[in-house]
Amino acid sequence: MVDATDVQGYRDKYDGQMERLDEADIDDRDRDAIERFIVHCRTNDSDIDSLGTVVGHLNRLRLSAERSPTPLVELGSVDDVNAFKLHLEDEHGLSEGTIRNYTKAIRKFLSYRDLDFADDVSVGAPPKRRHDPDDEIDQDELGALLDASANPRDKAMIALLADTGLRIGAVLSLQMQHVDVQGRRATVTINEDANVKGDDGTKPLTWSRGYLANWIDVHPRPGDPDAALIHKLRQWNEDDDAALIQQYAGRIITETAGRAGLDPDRIEARLFRSTTISQWIRDDMGEQAIKHRTGWEKDSRMFEVYSRVTDEEMNDVVFDHYGIDAADGGGESGPPLEECPQCRTPLRGGEAFCPGCAAPISSSASEATDETSSALREFMVEADDADARAAAASAAETAENDPAFASALIDELEKLE
Template sequence: MLLQDVIGEYLDDLEGRNYSEKTTGDYGNELKRFRLWVEGEFNGPVYAEELAEGTVEDYFSHLDRDGISPVYRNKILYILRGFFEHTSARGITGELTGGMRLAKTRSKQRDYLTDREMGGVLEAMGNPLIRQVTIFLYNTGARIGECLSLELGDLDFKNREIKIRKGKGNKDRRLPMNTRLAEELAAYIEGTRPEMGTERVFISPLSGGLSQSYYNRRLKRAVRKAGIENKQITAHCIRHSTAMRMREQGVDIYTIKEQLGHEEIATTSIYLHSEMEEMKKAVETI
């Protein structure tokens, strides 16, 4: 089977498992680059069954000569791992990335907003829809994609719960709805939410939809308007802000893991590292 066709089937499989359009697009772009390199080495179209051990290592040697960063290298390896796990399971190829390790990267301090800064950002938001989305993100720690796909039937005001359908890893989970969020959502749904013939909770009165890129542009505009110049804030940073706020309130790391929908505690442990950085700064003042 031609490598190009196998890649196409794999991307269709990702879409069928409700991977986001952005994620599927990233996978498609990197797999296309890999395919074009392989076809260049073979001087023409290649059957997936022809790929041998060492092919992926040779590809990374090619990339390393171009001076790619460790972070980007790891992203490509992660994508190729997923692809070759898929082809190996189907008996098309061997597991061609099994012996490859991720490159070491320097940990990066992630930007987040303090509770006071968040208040300033909300005040600076002139768009009611963007404000409602931000309040939802900050009070739940949900991913922006989870937020924008939320439907009215996912909101259980009686039990104060929110159902997140097919989150990362195609998993459902439930989140608590605190008092402030319940009041904000009820006021929005009963008052300013437009009737557009859709069950989506957060909708634009013009198009009915709301894209992640548009939300991030409006968020960054509000951050600048609030006078915050030294932080690069995106929707994902709101999620970090929620986690940091929970840590400040003494919430244990395992509860934060469940709230954020992390599969591994190691992913959540970044907030312990952030807390340690603050402690290091504090002891310097003694």
């Protein structure tokens, strides 16, 4: 059964793959060797941290055993492996990328069996990935998706994907205990018990905070720390954390795109992440901050995938030098809002702060608020005079509740820089 630790359904997929292996028309020596290898992967291989990886190896090794002219246990050289790769291409019509995935599983299988030539098996270079900025979800499209969402839960899910850049599996694995929207600095903490690819720690929320708070107000079990944040709306019970399976969440996004008048085949979960990362690059957030938010390793070369975005930035430097303005203003990463997502106060457009509750509306206002709050706290710590500390504390409190004062204070602090 799917739960917040396995929203991809890997446990069910694993059971299904083991049944297929048991029923496969393959050499019994291959079947036995693959079963032993899978036990090793699950218990002794420190390089494997996800059941999904095990499922992938199991699937490809079974298919390899079914398609190989000779049993896998009889592969005795690099030439044998290369001949099998050609067989997969010529006889089964598999693509270069699929053959590469087969070869990765076979090499790991051969290495487990302590065969001397295993390390000499060439997997081949991974295909070069490039992000195309033309594929991104623009602000109007994001606003249309939020407007077309069927309920506050779906709205919160889409807002989280677009704001945090998290993979959909990470968002769906969040439980109520992983969410903090009480203060001005709202966060979510990655569920490290889940099958989450390469991510951990606490992540900041900016403009999505209000959408999330609105969903929590009507959440079926807001007080249950183990309940899924993105919770089922029907067919659940108290013993179930009620997490959505990833495929169903993907269908929600597709259906929402259709209602929004967008191409359902184009708008998929992974596109939110790539769009958000591109926007962070354009906002000059800085490599280390982006790596923190994405979960990339500090020496990651993933920025090469977004080379066209950095090309845009360099072009902007040239255009700015010659005083050539862009056709549109750009700048903000959140959707255009007609009302405050926190208190529902109507907005005329362009406000930095909500006129009703003083919540920051734009991402730049949110960042400026954080910087101002940090500066005031620093001043309170360093100030020797008690009256000065009290004045700073009062200013911080007023800024949190008075949008005009907050905006004016930020303007004054920026003049001092």
